[in-house]
Amino acid sequence: MCFNRNLLKRYDHLFTFIFKEGVSPTNNIAERGIRPAVQWRKICFGNRSDNGRLLTARLLTVTRTCLLQGRNPFEFLVEAISSYRCGNSAPSLS
Known part of the structure; x- marks a missing residue:
């Protein structure tokens, strides 16, 4: 019963793809990204x-972000x- 109530509370969020044009019903784009x-x-x-682990996470994040922005990661x-x-500020990924 609790599960059903929680689903009803989140109804608008669960079915956003029905009410808003351009919202995909799957997370396929995110899956392909990672x-x-x-x-x-x-x-x-x-x-x-x-x-x-930390270095790998950062390098993979920088690489993917650059590719999404059309920039050369290298x-x-x-x-x-x-x-x-040189003691200068780092370039921005945003």
């Missing part, structure tokens, strides 16, 4: 340390490292 990262993690058998990383070494 697929390269999941495949990379599977092939490389994950990380061996917390620092490795050029962004070169610019970020150069800025850091």
Whole structure:
């Protein structure tokens, strides 16, 4: 009974795709977005340390964000490292 009440409370949010044009009923776009990262993690058998996990997460995030923005991830990383070494502010991903 509690489950049913919770569903009814969220009815508008669960069926947004019915009421608003252009909203997809699936999260297929998001799934496709993270697929390269999941495949990379599977092939490389994950990380061996917390620092490795953090570095991997950041690199995958930067790479995907740059690709979505039509930017070259390698050029962004070169610019970020150069800025850091020169004491300048980092380039923005937004």
